[in-house]
Amino acid sequence: MTHLQELENQSVYILREAYKHFDHLAMLWSMGKDSTVLLWLTRKAFFGHVPFPLIHIDTSYKIPAMIEYRDRLVREWRLNLVIGQNKEALAAGMNHTRGRGVCCTALKTDGLKNLLAEKGYTGVILGIRADEESTRAKERYFSPRDKNNEWDFRDQPPELWDQFKTTFPPGTHIRIHPLLDWTEVNVWEYIKLEHIPFMDLYLDRGDGTRFRSLGCAPCTFPIQSSARSVDDIIVELRQTTVAERSGRAQDEGRGMELLRKDGYM
């Protein structure tokens, strides 16, 4: 069995555990490479079906091409898409110039919180990976969030032998992370292997730059790259010593620790 097959089998097992144990289950889909791979794995796990809704937390600052790609896959794969948006904060003019942490918290964390409360989801599947960033390296596959959506990283439940935390007190919910053991290269290798459609924002379209990680337009910056195909990306990533999220402004300083403690993805 290849490493990619090992990863796929483990992720499929986790997705099926999530589906079995959570009546109110949903998956976050940002249209980025990771959550699209996750969506593909879901179709694998359930033999072509996606038996729960997908959530897109729309900050309104996403790159327009992402929304086009989203709507195309929703049609082609017959997905049940739920869009969450913190309309109040947007109406009050929230944007990144008010501080990145403030903006991420309002439009993403709170946007998600509000939607979870409104829909009553108790299980939320996310495509985060341990190698992205150091607080995510400490996550569990099934990670509880308390009544305030907060992550108590000081006291995480034990998780062993593919037995996960699937019971939880009322009012709390569980975040499920099937891609935790995947690396950035693994994600691209899998996209190549399975011919998964992805956005060309990840490729150099002639100006010598590409996006390595996608977020909101004002806070995501392209990297210098001449990668014009998935193969080029894989070769580039095997050589690089630059962190994946170097183009993501929210990671500066202790940004992610504080954001994630409060319920950020």
Place this chain on the structure above:
Amino acid sequence: MLTTLTKPRESLTIVIVGHVDHGKSTLLGRLYADTKSLPDGKLEKVQAICQQQGKEFEYSFLFDAFLEEQEQGVTIDTARTFFTWDARQYIIIDAPGHREFLKNMISGAARAEAALLVIDALEGVKEQSKKHGYLLSLLGVKQVAVIVNKMDLVGYRQDVFAGIEKEYREFLSRLKVEPERVVPVSARHGDNIASRSARTAWYEGPTVLETLGLFKKETAPTEQPLRFPVQDVYKFDARRIIAGRITAGRLKVGDRLVFSPSNKTANVRTVEAFNLEKPLTEAQAGESVGITLDEQIFVERGEIASSQDTIPLVSTAFRANVFWLGRRPLEQGRKYQLRLATREVACEVAAFHRIMDAVDLDQRQGGTVVHRNNVAELTIRAKAPLAFDPSGAFEATGRFVIVDEYDIAGGGIITELVHDEQEFLRDEARRRDFAWAKGEVGTEERAQQYGHRAAMVLFTGPAHTGKAFLARKLEALLVAEGRHAYLLDADNLRVGLDADLEEKDVAGVAEMIRRYGEVVRVLIDTGLIVVSTTNAFGAAHTQAAQAIMTLVHPAPVVAVHMAKSDDEPPPNTDLAFAGPKDFDAAARQVMDELKRRGVLAHSIGEKPKYQYSI
């Protein structure tokens, strides 16, 4: 970093364990720094934070991500980190060494294929060095290398190293663990991490980096007999797919499968997949698969499929080595949830054989309480029979976790089956089910025609509580609704079927119960709802109820207990009535339970809604 240009041939998961402050995180940080595996700017970023906070840079800060971890200089939770070396990708899990965080260490170690166990050369073998060593053996981590760190603090002396090596090898040998290597290092100064150090000229073995390369990749046990725990049954489209991950062996189209503990059998019709050009015909250990069967049998999550000649063990009890992590201690009399592969069933501790202090492995006899972070040898009794294996033979189906309230609070490995009183009848039922000749009309067709599944409603309890009266009412109510129900009074078998048996004889009564159970089994195969009481068996009514359930298993049995007072009902009771006055209401409650269990469709003419029989 030329080595990373080619695709790694495999991936290996390693855990770093050992006593607190013995330098696990420093070792990890150093390994990354010296192999140039850190992303650009990471070292500088952490150094800048240290400078800002006015403290000395430590390699351990590279992975102790949380502010609290850095402030206290202690790892709280495991971090998964990745690096590639010599065409192999490593996922390295840095586990905390503080006893407070043992549950985190276990979470990290349980998924590792090999371990580096770090011991401080100055402090020597400490409490957690031993406990972690013991837990690695319980968790099934077989490849262990010992890293003797901080050799700089003992002047790189060979005799100090040799003393620790001897002491710890002796300890490990008692656990039947043989360390692959024992390596002297100084993580802080980089001795013997990525390159050989001149300061330990007396040492001829591998560096830490070379030691990683010597660990072998663990492969899924494809050559063992088949074990396929059912994870779920899907009916998204025309296919009824049985999904799960094969934990041992292999299966292919046409194979005859036996599902334990229900003893249902069927052949594999297809191996299902998504996005494959040509259909699969086989699958093997490690794969998350879906199969369809040639017969519409009712199997559910928790059962284990195997081939007929190598079925797993089935019992309600087994003996096990258990480690406890719960906030509340593991105690006698308390109910827990047992999870073994995909099976979940209520359980309790039937016997405490010995409770051990994992540090000295000395035995403390007696107690009936296992405190947090202790280890014990126990007999565990489950509420219903389950399929399992001894952990020495099958890893994945030989281990389990115990859930207390909302959290996994312990884990264990099964050492042996404990015989229970139902074993004889269970074996009989299995032989009978395997040999059962079926007609053309299947269970499913009968259920669709009748508007209900076959089942048994069994009234239990002492004499003069109205069992027979309620049973008659229920039969009448069911038939009036158009259901196919039949009241089977055991007394009716006495003069005919049981004419050769002596009622005053214990063996005679046991045989009456057995014959009665077999008659019910036949009636259930006809699609009936059999209503009955244990009245005819007098004082042996509790024994009778258990035996009947074993013989009609896996057909649903709704056990209704009737007593004069609110006494504790026997195990496996579904409904309990204490001296009911309104028998009509009681009968309706039983009907509701039958609906809840999916035996009755909600109204006549409606198709029954249970997904498992479709």
